[in-house]
Amino acid sequence: MNLPRGTPREVLAAPHPILSTVAEPVDPTAPEVVAAAADLLATLREEPSTTGLAAPQIGLSLRLIAFDVGLHPRSRSWAGELVVANPRLARASHWDHGREGCASIAGLSADVLRATRITVTGHLPGAGEAVTIEADAFEARCIQHQLDHLDGLLFLDRVPGALSLHRRLHRCDA
C-alpha cells in the first residue's frame, strides 16, 4: 500500500455505539480519507494476532477496511496488505461455517456462516484506483467480517445463541 505513515489508534470495544452505526461512503482521494486509511493500517500492524480491522473500530464512521491474512494458518488466497475504500461484495458463493473472533470483542469466538469464495470491488485510498479482489477461505471470511463492521454488525449478530460462543485464548480478528 502506498500510504503515508499513520498513527495507531485505540481499538474500540463493543458495545460502543459507533460499532453499531452504518458507516459513511468516502472519497478515496480526499486527504482526510487517506490519513484515516493510514491510521487504520498502522493500527492493524500494532495488533499482531488481528488479520483485519474496519474504520468504525478505531472510531471513524467511514467505509474503509484493512486486512492482511498472510500469516493465518487457514488462509489460501492472499491479496497482501490492503486498505479498501467503499468495498462492495460483488459475488459470494460456497457457504460454510468457520470460527471468528473480533478485536472489539475480547475473549469470545464463534462459528459464523460465510461465503468461502467472494469477489469484492472498491477503491484504493490515495490515487483512488478501482480494485477487484477475488478471495477464498479465511481471507474471504475476514473481508466479510470487516464489511459487516461497515454496516454496524458484529459477528455475534450472526450467531444464533450463546451456546455457540467459545472463550478464546488468543485474540484473532475474523
Ligand SMILES: [Zn+2]
Ligand atoms: Zn471485528
